[in-house]
Amino acid sequence: MEFVEAIEATMDDIANACEACGKCFTACPMTEAIGIDDAEPTQVLHGMIDLLRGGKGTAEAATWASACSSSGICAEACDYGVDPRMLVRLANYARIRTDAGPQVKANAMKSFRAMAKTVRIVSRLQLPQQEIDRLQPPKGAQRVERPDVALYTGCNIHKTPHILVLCLDVLERIGASYQVIGGTSACCGINQFRSGDGETSGRAGLSTLAQIQDIEAKTQVSWCPSCQSQFDEIIIPNYQKMKNDRTFGLQPFYEYLEENLDRLRPHFTQRVEKTVALNERPGLRGVTRAVKNILAAIPGVELVELDVPRVGLMSNYLTVTPRFKDELREIEFRAAAQAGVTTLATVFHACHRELCHFEKNVSFEIINVMEIIGQSMGLHADDIYKRIKMMDGVDRMIGECSDLIVEHALDPNEARDILLADQLAAKPVQGPAIENA
Numbered sequence: 001m002e003f004v005e006a007i008e009a010t011m012d013d014i015a016n017a018c019e020a021c022g023k024c025f026t027a028c029p030m031t032e033a034i035g036i037d038d039a040e041p042t043q044v045l046h047g048m049i050d051l052l053r054g055g056k057g058t059a060e061a062a063t064w065a066s067a068c069s070s071s072g073i074c075a076e077a078c079d080y081g082v083d084p085r086m087l088v089r090l091a092n093y094a095r096i097r098t099d100a101g102p103q104v105k106a107n108a109m110k111s112f113r114a115m116a117k118t119v120r121i122v123s124r125l126q127l128p129q130q131e132i133d134r135l136q137p138p139k140g141a142q143r144v145e146r147p148d149v150a151l152y153t154g155c156n157i158h159k160t161p162h163i164l165v166l167c168l169d170v171l172e173r174i175g176a177s178y179q180v181i182g183g184t185s186a187c188c189g190i191n192q193f194r195s196g197d198g199e200t201s202g203r204a205g206l207s208t209l210a211q212i213q214d215i216e217a218k219t220q221v222s223w224c225p226s227c228q229s230q231f232d233e234i235i236i237p238n239y240q241k242m243k244n245d246r247t248f249g250l251q252p253f254y255e256y257l258e259e260n261l262d263r264l265r266p267h268f269t270q271r272v273e274k275t276v277a278l279n280e281r282p283g284l285r286g287v288t289r290a291v292k293n294i295l296a297a298i299p300g301v302e303l304v305e306l307d308v309p310r311v312g313l314m315s316n317y318l319t320v321t322p323r324f325k326d327e328l329r330e331i332e333f334r335a336a337a338q339a340g341v342t343t344l345a346t347v348f349h350a351c352h353r354e355l356c357h358f359e360k361n362v363s364f365e366i367i368n369v370m371e372i373i374g375q376s377m378g379l380h381a382d383d384i385y386k387r388i389k390m391m392d393g394v395d396r397m398i399g400e401c402s403d404l405i406v407e408h409a410l411d412p413n414e415a416r417d418i419l420l421a422d423q424l425a426a427k428p429v430q431g432p433a434i435e436n437a
Helices: 003-017 023-027 041-052 059-066 073-077 084-124 129-135 161-173 190-194 198-215 225-243 253-259 261-267 285-296 322-338 349-361 369-376 384-389 394-400 402-407 412-424
Strands: 149-152 178-181 219-222 274-279 301-304 343-346 365-368
Touching: 003 041, 003 084, 003 198, 003 225, 023 041, 023 073, 041 059, 041 084, 059 084, 073 084, 084 129, 084 190, 084 198, 084 225, 084 412, 129 161, 149 161, 149 198, 161 178, 161 365, 161 369, 161 384, 178 198, 190 198, 190 225, 198 219, 198 225, 219 225, 219 253, 253 261, 253 285, 261 285, 274 285, 274 322, 274 369, 285 301, 285 369, 322 343, 322 349, 343 349, 343 369, 349 365, 349 384, 365 369, 384 394, 384 412, 394 402, 394 412
Parallel strands: 149 178, 149 219, 274 301, 274 343, 343 365
Antiparallel strands: none
8 A cells, every 4th residue: 555545545534434513613723713613513524524535625624624723622522533633634635636736746845845945044044064963963974773762853943953952962961862863854744745745745754754763762752743743643644554563653852851750850950940831832732741740840940821722733833824823922922921920931943933032022031941941950052043033134134144154155145035034924834824804
């Protein structure tokens, strides 16, 4: 069985299992923002099933499929054993394949190349080559034999490299040997899948899966929630259909730290006097639990719960509804200020990229959870991304990076364009922006 055949079999299984009760649609936090909250839930689900089976669906079904923020709230609503988030993702995949037709592969390649170029340039505007090689070992570099951890980073964390530096420093501090794998040469296939190119997505994801397996680590750990969901929902289930092999799995990084909290605690030697609110995301519930348990173990940290809506796997999953995203951010900022927090802590890298520069407009700092963990262990990594993003004007940003532009032989004009697009724009990850007018 080929990968695309496995996907099609999964789509057929879900279409047959779904009773079109509509409870997942009712639970979805996105429907009002995209203007379909008054649609008949059962009819929307019948449209989704039609999309899964290669049909055109309905207008409401197509809109809902294209606006999924991967919050996962829908999962608790289903009484029939269907994963609604996977249903929506696969329905959107089917919709795109039908709509794009022969342009699918070209669109997927364009999307991947744009992402890869951005990651390459933005990371090199922050770090010298020696540090980049630590975070993304070059081909042929000496490997750690049978390490404790195979750390799969994904691609986009390399835009905020200080987070990854702290991940590696923490592993070293607790005595965990590791082998890093990631970057654009070890792709999970999500960009191609979002473009409807199941063939290329499968080749990329299965190749990366094999690379992770080849490390022969005791534990296989991932950082990126997008990659985690791509493996959990698309790559691994269909790999299992193809190979009848259920031995492979990825554990989110924060859950690995929680599992090893007894090894971490002796290293929490520095009090961290912060009143912290989390920029929570509901897409990976275990990660939120893990982060709270880790922070609760750090001397001096007071964790404050904010009563605000939680939507999306990461912040960039809401760029399809820009006004809604802005509203949620302002609600959270107001609640954090009213609670008197000193710190709003982002959990994931994309959320950090999108929120960190607002620090100059609020009464609290905006840092990543790994910075708090690092501080408690006497570890520090400069958040160069935030420093650059908080500067006024792209020319000043480029001036800050001039030495690295020379070291990496980057084209200054191309670097300027990439930095401008990455720092000052918000492109929807799912497709064109959709919002209730």
